[in-house]
Amino acid sequence: MLVGPITEESIPMSTLDRLSVVVDCFRDAPRLTLGEVARRTGIPRSSVHRMLLKLVRMNWLRREGLEYEIGDKLGDLGALSLYRNKVDRVVTPLLQQLHFVTGHAVHLGVLEGNHVRYIQKIGSLMVPDLQTRVGSRIPAQASTIGKSLLSAGNRSVASSHNANGVRQHSVAFGICNSGMGCIGARIGVLDHMPVGLSICGPLIRGTIDKRNAAPVQMAAAAISQYFGMIDGFEQEKTG
Known part of the structure; x- marks a missing residue:
């Protein structure tokens, strides 16, 4: 034009x-x-x-x-603006609560092709060596968020139910490039984009404290409920 x-x-x-x-x-x-x-x-x-x-x-x-x-800087800012107005009001407080409970840095990310773009980060001062920033992208396979989102192609891996029939969001464990331990979980789909979250913190005897998996699952479930993400995998298949 x-x-x-x-x-x-x-x-x-x-x-x-x-x-x-x-x-x-x-x-x-x-x-x-x-x-x-x-x-x-x-x-x-x-x-x-x-x-x-x-x-x-x-x-x-x-x-x-x-x-x-x-360029990358404008591209990152443009992509970020598509998501921030949807997450700031309700989701950010939930991420802050997850950070408060675990004491670890918290990331929220969306899957874009074979990469994960971080759209929110809470508690970065607690993990100064964590080299991630809001708006940046990393290969999905190098991120526990990415691993949890990519695993959604397998229905049995994507989610499970507890004894009361409540959907539980499966988690992925890993170690990031900075040597921190990470736990990631799939949330669901927002505007046709798979969304997940993760926590990153110090390793204990070579692994992150797996007791933090439960708070991660609870946060993922709360955010999923807010956005009406009943089952991200089914939404993608039927939507």
Whole structure:
């Protein structure tokens, strides 16, 4: 979609405004050349070139040959905004309660293809060596959240029921790259995206305290109930 024609007088004067105009060009076009950005914005080519270089250095844009596209930082922020308004009001307090009960860092993540994107993190000060950040993605197989979500393809692994018929969310155990122990659990599906949570904390005799699996399951069940995620696997199959 063309923004122009824009006269020189109508172009915002501040650098921030001009950067915003340049970034907006990529709203409807995945890749653009320098010339295409200049034509769409009406900003002089030399000025556009300087701004594109700055945006690439900031990781807001990425350059591939002669073309530019949205970079990882903007991509992460955009994806994050899709989820945060759905989790902040109710889910975040539940994650904070899980952190209070276990004393461990808590993550909430969604499965995107073969990766998990973290959309919330609680208690990071308790585990300073944990190198994760909200909005970032890691391979699903390297995350207990990812392992618990990927296991949902097997109905017998995805969930079970206790003696009272209450659905229990299965857990996955693992050790993250920082050497911390992790327990992850599948929650369900939100906006067609599998969602899970995990806790990360110090190892005790080579493993994380497995007594914390119960609080993880309870938190997953509470969040699942809030979103109406009765059975994530069945929702995906029938939805």
